[in-house]
Amino acid sequence: MENNDIIKLENRVYKRPSLLNEAHMHYCPGCSHGVVHKLVAEVIEELGLQERAIGVSPVGCAVFAYNYIDIDWLEAAHGRATAMATAAKRLMPDKLVFTYQGDGDFAAIGTCESIHSCNRGESIAIIFINNAIYGMTGGQMAPTTLLGQKTATCPYGRRADLNGYPLSITPLLAQLDGTRYVTRQSVHTPANVRKTKAAIKKAFLNSMEGKGTSVVEVVSTCNTGWKLTPEKANKWMEENMFAKYPLGDLKDVDAKNE
Amino acid sequence: MKAEIIIAGFGGQGVLSMGKTLAYSGLMEDKEVTWLPSYGPEQRGGTANVTVILSDERISSPTLDAYDMAVVLNQQSLDKFESKVKPGGALIYDSYGIHQPPTRTDIKVYRIDATEATIEMNNSKTFNMIVLGAILKVNPMVTIESVLKGLKKTLPERHWHLLPLNEEALKKGMTLIK
Amino acid sequence: MNDKVLLMKGNEALAMAAIRYGADGYFGYPITPQSEVLEKLEEEMPWETTGMVVLQAESEVAAINMVYAGASCGKAVFTSTSSPGFSLMQEGMSYMCASEVPALVINVMRGGPGLGTIHPSQADYFQACKGGGHGDYHPIVLAPASVQEMADFVALGWDLAFKYRAVSLILADGLVGQMMEKVILPEQRPRRTEEEIRKQCPWAVMGRKDMRPKNIITSLELDDDKMEANNHRFQATYREIEKNEVRFELVDTDDCDYLIVAFGSMARIAMKTMEMAREEGIKVGLVRPITLWPFPVKPIAEIGQRVKGILVPELAAGQLIEDVKLAVECKVPVAHFDRLGGNVPSPDEILNALKKELINA
Structure with a gap:
């Protein structure tokens, strides 16, 4: 194959999803958000839901998700994304409604809404980015910050006696009758990216089929907040985050039925 | 025509629903009506009262400081509302549970034994209608027909067989006013 | 019936x-x-x-x-x-x-x-x-x-x-x-x-039907100049609402010597006060704001000019009265009466306040 053949359209093996626009992302180099955004855009496109997708963006680093993925969006107050998604889905059951939230939004200020939306079994998909830190506001402690992990508000490392324990929320949600599918994934290797994409697809299909709540936790890095290079951040995540937040399906009602 | 009435007693005694029946009767006669409860946090017990106003004209204030008639069913209510009856107005009280009877002489005072009458009728649920009968005997602000018509409108059809009993209780109440 | x-x-x-x-x-x-x-x-x-x-x-x-x-x-x-x-x-x-x-x-x-x-x-x-x-x-x-x-x-x-x-x-x-x-x-x-909603509310988030441009509902705008422009737009709408949507009820204001300004349940109670006052020969009128915002500044200012005083009874310790004073620019005596904490006055309490604060003051 000549060099010129490689760039021919019919030989293309990878492309920017049509719903992911060319706006310059504000995410730090090495951040996981861009990858998850791409997966969301891809899955919506592959499911042909461009005209029916409604995203709810959070307060946190992903606040501007609406600038990058070309679907209709609601921008929630801090923590209230699942409440907004609840109403949007109930009022328009034929739409794909999903939230995209970080750990502070979903598991600290929004815990009440998060638990109750899952418990009611709202047919929404929740994409929950857990990077164990508040990225947007400058690296403060998150509910999911690990013991010993240093942040701007636990500069000597998180201590259980001072700061409480890290919150692993998805196992808690898996116990609720309203959740259909609860999984924990990552996007730090191509294999993991593929698994996360499959998880998002399943979650979106569950929403469209009115099957109850799906939660896709993506254990992620924040190399800027963690003060590590992207590569070292991935390694740190594997060594530390996965111990507290092990990957895999926590609940899949449909798998049991199969 | 205008009647400004307060009915007061224990919560759960049927004070609010008695007022409601009266208000519906007024509605049946196309009168202007207000029904204002003193609502409390408790579903049962405590004191409850309701202000009912029936009028041929638009009603201004639904809450009042003087009444044409006070209907009191316990001592606390008597103590609270005896002084609020307009001179020349009427006060009806159920003798049961009232140990210090009213003393005013510038109003008409009617003592009724409604609780006892329910025992005679062998049905404690007739209490409301017996008291309402007494009220209408003292001040025929609405007809018995309107009361029954109102009841029929508010009661689910499965309870319509109780209408004759209600009518009987109303008439029984009327006989209590001497 | x-x-x-x-x-x-x-x-x-x-x-x-x-x-x-x-x-x-x-x-x-x-x-x-x-x-x-x-x-x-x-x-x-x-x-x-x-x-x-x-x-x-x-x-x-x-x-x-x-x-x-x-x-x-x-x-x-x-x-x-x-x-x-x-x-x-x-x-x-x-x-x-x-x-x-x-x-x-x-x-x-x-x-x-x-x-x-x-x-x-x-x-x-x-x-x-x-x-x-x-x-x-x-x-x-x-x-x-x-x-x-x-x-x-x-x-x-x-x-x-x-x-x-x-x-x-x-x-x-x-x-x-x-x-x-x-x-x-x-x-x-x-x-x-x-379809009707899409037509009435083209801005609504309902999915990009026929791939129309995306709709985003957000309150966030980090560009100060754009956020200032947003604020100017909100304020322009508010001025428009103030111009078009003021609603109020006037009762017996043609010949009144005293004015009551009250809303909601207090206006109802005050209407009884007015009946009682008229029986005593005291002419009292009422402005009942129906829209509290936008506030009926004009009728209160106009009627306020020709009365001896205004009473503002409220179930609050002096809130509505501030807007009444602003409306009449403090050119008329404006007195306050309240019951607080869940208590509701009887009509004669308001009448007594009127006499004490304005007529006999």
Whole structure:
């Protein structure tokens, strides 16, 4: 194959999803958000839901998700994304409604809404980015910050006696009758990216089929907040985050039925 | 025509629903009506009262400081509302549970034994209608027909067989006013 | 007897009027003295008839954000609460006003501050009219004084909300909510179809049908110049509302020597005071603001010029009186009377206040 053949359209093996626009992302180099955004855009496109997708963006680093993925969006107050998604889905059951939230939004200020939306079994998909830190506001402690992990508000490392324990929320949600599918994934290797994409697809299909709540936790890095290079951040995540937040399906009602 | 009435007693005694029946009767006669409860946090017990106003004209204030008639069913209510009856107005009280009877002489005072009458009728649920009968005997602000018509409108059809009993209780109440 | 005349509590009439309006959804949390709204809706099961969504949320915070979402989707959605719950909703009020979405909120006020009492109050006047949350914003505030108005202001509130992309707030109190009166409910209207909503609200978040440009409802704008322009746009809408939507009722103001300015249940009680005063030969008139914001400055200023004094009775320790004083620019004696904490005055208390504070002062 000549060099010129490689760039021919019919030989293309990878492309920017049509719903992911060319706006310059504000995410730090090495951040996981861009990858998850791409997966969301891809899955919506592959499911042909461009005209029916409604995203709810959070307060946190992903606040501007609406600038990058070309679907209709609601921008929630801090923590209230699942409440907004609840109403949007109930009022328009034929739409794909999903939230995209970080750990502070979903598991600290929004815990009440998060638990109750899952418990009611709202047919929404929740994409929950857990990077164990508040990225947007400058690296403060998150509910999911690990013991010993240093942040701007636990500069000597998180201590259980001072700061409480890290919150692993998805196992808690898996116990609720309203959740259909609860999984924990990552996007730090191509294999993991593929698994996360499959998880998002399943979650979106569950929403469209009115099957109850799906939660896709993506254990992620924040190399800027963690003060590590992207590569070292991935390694740190594997060594530390996965111990507290092990990957895999926590609940899949449909798998049991199969 | 205008009647400004307060009915007061224990919560759960049927004070609010008695007022409601009266208000519906007024509605049946196309009168202007207000029904204002003193609502409390408790579903049962405590004191409850309701202000009912029936009028041929638009009603201004639904809450009042003087009444044409006070209907009191316990001592606390008597103590609270005896002084609020307009001179020349009427006060009806159920003798049961009232140990210090009213003393005013510038109003008409009617003592009724409604609780006892329910025992005679062998049905404690007739209490409301017996008291309402007494009220209408003292001040025929609405007809018995309107009361029954109102009841029929508010009661689910499965309870319509109780209408004759209600009518009987109303008439029984009327006989209590001497 | 007219079969259409019903006897209902204010809260129930409001719930029924919302179904009849063709409401798309209600999201609320029980709190006395307005729980009859949700109770009535659940009893009526409108999801079986009109397709309306009714949901008991986990909190007032969740409820107002559900309303925020529904309104952002162009739907006719509403919530109802009472004072402590309304405090929790202030964040949502600010966001909805900043996002210019049309919503309906009902606050059936009770005595505060704090948990306070469960009985009538008007002490949320400032919070309602001056923007109880952060930032420069106003909801349109409607003050019903009867069960009929509890029903009528549902349609009025929504119509205004959709006309201006604003939030309408029905500011009632425990007395109007709990009282039963005669009411005629509006005819049942069908809920709007998705197509109708898309046409009426082209900004609504409903999915990119036919791949139209995407719609985003957000209150965030980090560019200061753009955010200033947003604020100017909000203020221009508010000036437009002030110009077009002031509503009030005048009673016996033609020949009055004294004026009462009161709203909601206090206006009802004051009307009895006026009857009593006229019997004594004291001519008292009433301006009853129906919209608390926009405030009826003009009639109060005009009538204020020709009276000896104005009495402002309120179930608050001096809130409405500030707007009355501003309206007459303090050129007339303006006296205050209140009962607080859930207590409601009798008509003669107001009459005594009028005599003490103005006539014999």
